[in-house]
Amino acid sequence: MTKTETHRADERRFLDERGSAGPLAPNGLNPATIMEKAVRERIVDSYFYKEQCFAVNEADIVDRVVEHVDFIGGVYGVVQKPTPFLCLAFKLLQLAPSDAILEEYLKFGGEKFKYLRALAVFYIRLTRPDKEVYTRLEPLLEDGRKLRRKGRNGTSLTYVDVFIDDLLTKDRVCATSLWKMRKRDILEDLELLEPRVSPLGNIEDLLEEEDERIKEEENRDRYADDSGSVRSMTPIKADSSDNMDVDDLEDRQDRSP
């Protein structure tokens, strides 16, 4: 008989191990200090964490996401309450799920439950080496499902691919400072990564088409009668009417609704 493998039900030992010889995440960071101290304290003091994250294992995480997560975010409201999303991410830091389990969260579970995928990509960004972050997250940039996000400034709309893009390009997401990954082109130069082929095609071509579209539109404005088929020929639609956060608009790709 082999001994059953277990986790501690609470986080005490996990947090006690910070700074000492606790096991490190695959990217070399101490999982107990990946989130900032003030945020960790808010999490372990929160009712949601105490009630819903105690004695939870890797399978129970899915229950909690399905039942309790309907927005992403770090802390919100006047008292900077940690979101269930962030609490569960903290729990994952403690549970240290294997790669096989993360695949389940990302693919099989992620197809069904978009917030499970969002949680998994966030966790992978926090704990995995940069090469792995790119290779596991980039294929999911085709996921255009909507996500709600709660922050200090209220609720806003985002998308799974935009969230992943944030994780790949921003310094801080969901009240957590993201460790500095090497840029993609550096990893390409080191031949650690193959150049990425966007599902939309070559980005240069897209930009050229965009330029052409603008020119044609100018022409159309000049010769008012000459409208018609121009718009339908262009693959990129103007997004200026979208009232999203300014930082979300960066690098936003065209997507079908």
Place this chain on the structure above:
Amino acid sequence: MSNKGSAYGQAAGDTDFRKKYDLDEYAAKAKQREQDEKEERKARWEAKMAGKKYYKPLDGSETLTTARNATQDMSKMVGKTMLVPAGAGVGKRGRGAGFYCEHCDLTFKDNLQWLDHQNSPQHLRAIGQTGEVRKATAAEVHARIELLWEREQEKKREQVVTLKERLEVHKEREEKEREEKRKKRKELEERKRLEREEELKKKTDYGEDVRIEGEHDEDDMMAAMGFTGFGNTGKK
């Protein structure tokens, strides 16, 4: 990629040792148990005298801890809590106003304190749990996703059914209301028609004559009294 073991590289070695018993050891164990029980009674007594809680030390018979209301163990937490009516007493020891834990004989004034207690090693020990949670494998995670997805689909199907039912009821009610309105409209039309007919009848009674104020008053009165005119009575 392994299903088991921590991704952080914690050793997942087999720490079980094969235990060998012989009769001497068995007897020694029994003696030890007797001794332990005696000590426990003593410790309990001392704790009580000192006004402290007594926690039974771990003895290896404890069960693993499981998450609240997780899909696989819905019944686990049922019957473990009891709400005591306010005014039954004050203070943390013993039964009092608030949330009472019968295992630890303690009362807590609010649900946050209660929750802290439920999660505490002392409480877990009192209910015979180790505070250790079994790790899930990737296959178990997969199965859980499937289960939850099925449950969500079932919920959606039920919602569709209730939505359909609600639409059906709504349609029926609208139909009824329309019918009601149609009836009222018809009644109104009927009444108007009758009034018009009445009007028409009066006009035919008097023919094309223009009534002169007071001219037929006498006739009208006679008619009202049952006579149709002088002289007619004679004919009868």
